[in-house]
Amino acid sequence: xxxxxLAFGVIGLALLHVRQQRVNLTNEIKVLxxxxxxxxxxxxxxxxxxxxxxRPDQIRATVDQESVDWQPIPMRPLAMPAADTQTxxxxxxxxxxxx
Amino acid sequence: MSTDAPLLTSQARRVAYLARLYVLGMLLxxxxxxxxxxxxxxxxxxxxxxxxxxxVSSQAELGRRGNLLxxxxxxxxxxxxxxxxxIDPMVVDDPHTIAVDLAAVLNDDPARIDQEISKRPxxxxxxxxxxxxxxxxxxxxxxxxxxxxxxPRLVRHYPHGDLATSIVGTVGFEHSGLGGFxxxxxTTLAPSRGSLEFVRDTKRRALWIDPEQxxxxxxxxxxxxxxxxxxxxxxxxxxxxxxxxxNAGGGRLIVIDCTTGxxxxxxxxxxEREGWDEFTSDEMRKTHPSLGRNRCVTDPxxxxxxxxxxxxxxxxxLGYATPDEMLDCPDHTGHRTSQGRLxxxxxxxxxxxxxxxxxxxxNSGMAIVAERMSHEELQESVSEFGFGRRTFxxxxxxxxxxxxxxxxxxxxxxxxxxxxxxxxxxxxxxIRAFSVFARDGTMPALRITATTPDSEQFRAVHRIVSxxxxxxxRAALRDVMMRGTGRRAQSELxxxxxxxxxxxxxxxxxxxxxEDRYMPSFIAGAPFNDPQIxxxxxxxxxxxxxxxxxxAVAGPVVRDVIDHTLQYxxxxxxxxxxxxx
Numbered sequence: 051x052x053x054x055x056l057a058f059g060v061i062g063l064a065l066l067h068v069r070q071q072r073v074n075l076t077n078e079i080k081v082l083x084x085x086x087x088x089x090x091x092x093x094x095x096x097x098x099x100x101x102x103x104x105r106p107d108q109i110r111a112t113v114d115q116e117s118v119d120w121q122p123i124p125m126r127p128l129a130m131p132a133a134d135t136q137t138x139x140x141x142x143x144x145x146x147x148x149x
Numbered sequence: 150m151s152t153d154a155p156l157l158t159s160q161a162r163r164v165a166y167l168a169r170l171y172v173l174g175m176l177l178x179x180x181x182x183x184x185x186x187x188x189x190x191x192x193x194x195x196x197x198x199x200x201x202x203x204x205v206s207s208q209a210e211l212g213r214r215g216n217l218l219x220x221x222x223x224x225x226x227x228x229x230x231x232x233x234x235x236i237d238p239m240v241v242d243d244p245h246t247i248a249v250d251l252a253a254v255l256n257d258d259p260a261r262i263d264q265e266i267s268k269r270p271x272x273x274x275x276x277x278x279x280x281x282x283x284x285x286x287x288x289x290x291x292x293x294x295x296x297x298x299x300x301p302r303l304v305r306h307y308p309h310g311d312l313a314t315s316i317v318g319t320v321g322f323e324h325s326g327l328g329g330f331x332x333x334x335x336t337t338l339a340p341s342r343g344s345l346e347f348v349r350d351t352k353r354r355a356l357w358i359d360p361e362q363x364x365x366x367x368x369x370x371x372x373x374x375x376x377x378x379x380x381x382x383x384x385x386x387x388x389x390x391x392x393x394x395x396n397a398g399g400g401r402l403i404v405i406d407c408t409t410g411x412x413x414x415x416x417x418x419x420x421e422r423e424g425w426d427e428f429t430s431d432e433m434r435k436t437h438p439s440l441g442r443n444r445c446v447t448d449p450x451x452x453x454x455x456x457x458x459x460x461x462x463x464x465x466x467l468g469y470a471t472p473d474e475m476l477d478c479p480d481h482t483g484h485r486t487s488q489g490r491l492x493x494x495x496x497x498x499x500x501x502x503x504x505x506x507x508x509x510x511x512n513s514g515m516a517i518v519a520e521r522m523s524h525e526e527l528q529e530s531v532s533e534f535g536f537g538r539r540t541f542x543x544x545x546x547x548x549x550x551x552x553x554x555x556x557x558x559x560x561x562x563x564x565x566x567x568x569x570x571x572x573x574x575x576x577x578x579x580i581r582a583f584s585v586f587a588r589d590g591t592m593p594a595l596r597i598t599a600t601t602p603d604s605e606q607f608r609a610v611h612r613i614v615s616x617x618x619x620x621x622x623r624a625a626l627r628d629v630m631m632r633g634t635g636r637r638a639q640s641e642l643x644x645x646x647x648x649x650x651x652x653x654x655x656x657x658x659x660x661x662x663x664e665d666r667y668m669p670s671f672i673a674g675a676p677f678n679d680p681q682i683x684x685x686x687x688x689x690x691x692x693x694x695x696x697x698x699x700x701a702v703a704g705p706v707v708r709d710v711i712d713h714t715l716q717y718x719x720x721x722x723x724x725x726x727x728x729x730x
Contacts, residue, residue: 051172055179076357080347083358087210091301094213094229101224101308106379 206349211301212340212366217317217330218373220599224308225317226331231304232286234297236275238266241296251277254292255285280304311438313381315417316544319439328440333545334372341367373599375411380404383713384414391706392418395691398425401445401576404714407584407674407683410593412542417444425690446547449573450687453652454510455672456569459582461507462622463530466614469521472504472621476514484513488560492516504625508633515567524558527566533613534582535592536574542595550574569650580685583672586626587680590619627677638671638704642712642722647673649699654690666690671703675711676723684710
């Protein structure tokens with residue numbers, strides 16, 4: 051009888067412990083989720099600040115101060131093809147732009 | 150032995166009795182506990198229910214609106230999270246003092262906050278401030294005022310201020326696009342809101358998220374445009390300087406990469422000036438610069454002499470004239486057409502060749518050759534160059550311009566259109582058509598978005614004239630710069646080819662043109678042997694006492710923009726060092 055009572059007690063405690071662990075875990079998920087959202091929003095804020103601080107006119111002013119000889123970036127950073135590689139559609143309408 | 154046996158029996162009996170009693174007690178205690186558990190589970194007390202039941206709260210998840218980027222990935226518009234503060238009067242400790250308390254925290258006017266609360270006494274959501282500063286957010290959080298809450302919201306930022314504002318547009322209060330790209334690409338840019346349900350404790354602190362009840366927010370997609378901020382910035386400044394210097398009503402300017410059809414810069418400025426009522430017809434622009442219409446795509450204008458190269462190229466292509474063919478142009482009075490119409494020139498040169506007709510921008514020579522061509526051929530060529538049709542460049546509000554319908558096309562039209570009269574074109578139509586001379590005779594599809602190189606749309610072009618005709622026309626347009634109306638727009642760095650136009654300003658009420666008001670324009674491409682860009686500039690109604698010819702007013706703007714853009718793009722100078730300019 052004592053063994054049964056003790057066994058029930060141990061099982062009960064174990065179940066309570068598992069339940070508490072689950073509660074702790076889900077709570078931790080919530081905390082992490084909030085942290086993630088906070089970091090994401092901070093990242094958005096930082097991106098905005100970077101965009102403001104690297105405006106071309108500000109970069110130009112900085113470069114002028116440093117007296118560095120900068121070279122222009124070559125044309126077409128998207129590596130676009132030259133005109134001779136384009137498809138010529140004789141007598142056709144230009145294809146309308148659709149986003 | 151005999152005396153110990155009864156003693157043991159008695160002890161054993163007592164132990165057994167106590168053990169039974171203990172077990173009974175334990176069972177009774179367990180029964181009570183189980184009974185209590187059953188009672189709590191089946192019929193708990195109301196107060197217990199109120200405090201023990203987990204409370205579920207829902208919360209909206211903010212998604213980020215997509216960024217607008219220029220061709221090199223610079224941010225034109227982006228979003229971040231800001232906070233608004235609201236009051237729930239039903240929850241506040243003392244509704245009479247909350248305005249004072251919150252005002253002290255926000256460094257605001259308590260009377261204003263009290264007024265906000267009084268406006269909607271029954272509401273449980275009264276916004277006091279729609280966008281707090283960072284220090285105000287911290288102050289509200291630290292103050293822990295009951296009934297006062299912070300709500301996150303998206304805030305749109307335009308890091309470059311008013312630069313390119315007429316094409317970037319703006320967003321409204323609910324972060325939806327109201328004008329420009331923001332409106333045109335609203336569906337792509339807009340995020341989808343997510344939702345989150347979480348269990349909270351009695352103090353409203355979040356305990357855990359219910360995974361089944363979590364819908365993540367989806368951020369909007371970024372869009373990269375073909376605009377280059379550096380080119381745009383210089384173009385806007387140069388255009389504004391010209392408009393101010395000439396006391397003009399406004400101006401338009403477009404820069405395109407003629408090899409791809411991408412729009413690198415697009416400017417549209419209006420200036421309040423006495424006698425120039427164009428501004429009053431764009432009331433939305435007064436509300437916000439980004440809400441005005443983009444006249445580069447919406448407002449057609451009469452191109453005047455800048456239209457002549459198109460007719461010149463078509464007439465040459467079809468064999469109605471050759472560049473060295475001599476034409477009997479008038480030497481002191483106007484030219485009479487076969488129908489008796491008098492065509493005047495600004496200057497008279499007498500008998501000249503067909504190329505000089507374009508170089509000196511002679512209306513009479515254009516009319517002479519126009520009469521050799523059939524109406525259908527001229528109508529067809531106007532249509533082939535894309536006039537009277539949208540360019541579908543991706544900018545909202547584009548119009549098709551004004552082209553006389555075939556059934557109303559008369560002899561008068563036939564001799565007017567070649568010199569750029571009786572036709573209305575938009576600036577984007579004009580620059581797309583002119584890019585034919587900067588390419589190999591094909592016309593590109595104009596674009597405001599930066600697309601991938603393998604895009605079918607990107608590679609689609611439309612042949613208008615032969616490569617030989619392009620070479621001939623481009624040489625004639627170079628001659629315009631050397632000895633024609635473009636002399637004042639010559640560049641020391643690059644060999645330009647272009648054409649000026651000085652059409653008179655049509656009267657708004659109809660019935661002809663103003664005698665002394667003009668809409669000068671200039672269009673040019675460069676470098677001559679391997680053109681990379683084409684620039685068009687139109688100036689609205691400059692002060693004639695300062696200057697009014699296209700080559701003198703708009704020409705220098707085009708030259709400066711070409712010089713700046715090509716240097717910025719790293720295109721080497723093609724101007725011979727000993728070239729006398």
